[in-house]
Amino acid sequence: MKKTLLATALFFTSALSFANPAHINSKALSQLQWQDVTFSQTMKTSLSEQQSQAFTAHFAGTESPIAAYRIPANQGSLTIEVTSPILDKNLFVPSAVIFDSKFNIAATYPSSTFKFQEERGLKPNRLEAELNLTPVAGQDYIYLLIYTTADDLAKTTMVPHPAKTFAKATGKQPPAIPDIQVNHSRHGEMQVKVTNSQGTQFIGLPTTLFEKKATTQVGKVEQTTATMTMPTAKAVDMPVDKDTEAYFNQAVKKALKQNDINKALNLVNEAEKLGLTSPRQIFLKQVSSTSK
Secondary structure, eight states: OOOOBOOSOOOOSSOOOOOOGGGSOHHHHHTSOOEEOOTTSEEEEEEOGGGOBGGGHHHHSSOBOOEEEEEESSSSSEEEEEEEEOBTTEEOOOEEEEEOTTOOEEEEEOGGGSEEEOOBTTBOSEEEEEEEEEEOTTOSEEEEEEEOOHHHHTOEEEEOOHHHHHHHHTTOOOOSOOOEEEEEOSOEEEEEEEEEOOOOOEESOBGGGOSOEEEEEETTEEEEEEOOOOOOOOOOSOOOOHHHHHHHHHHHHHHHHTTOHHHHHHHHHHHHHTTOOHHHHHHHHHHHHHTO
């Protein structure tokens, strides 16, 4: 089996859909003007139809404006907050893909990943998603590309009438008036904020480590992506004897040697509940060395 190095999130809880990697022009990607991300700062990118990119037609079904970000991959686990606010009754419905340092597709996030959030405080009506990722060693950057699709442009979104929102905020009964229909558009604004965090998705794991694969099809294009979930356990503050730690370390190594990723992840999770950190370090080191 040909080994493919995936650059980012191999662990998903949501359905994924995206074009075959062969249909994404890596040369076009390398020539894009990628915005360098500064941690903990919200980066805003204005989008308009005049900025549409021809290369997106192969996987988005249309020429779409894009927001392109270059994110440091040597800062540990990352949380990426992506927000698309409704502006002037226009809504840019995002889909996203993450590439590794060599522009291999790592993770895809269809528009269904981005959930509608009602206006609250200073935040307007918007679509929003939080992506949690953990880069492994050996990559300086990963890349986030945001675009919209022909399917999403053909739809609309209903948002609460401002009078209803005001009534809810003041504890009153919302009036019986129609909601407002907002058109999906190539015009909009993307807001991206990257912070360090405890991530659950790993960058750099080979697909050969995984036995279960989920296949989704969009039109005539098909993609296969490894699927698994690894919740981050909360460690307890209590001493653990060396024999217990050694047991978990050896058990994780054995599970990885047998390509039993599910078992290895469960062992890491259980170990962290006991306050042990070395099993996770062994897990990351082993899968990182396997991917080279």
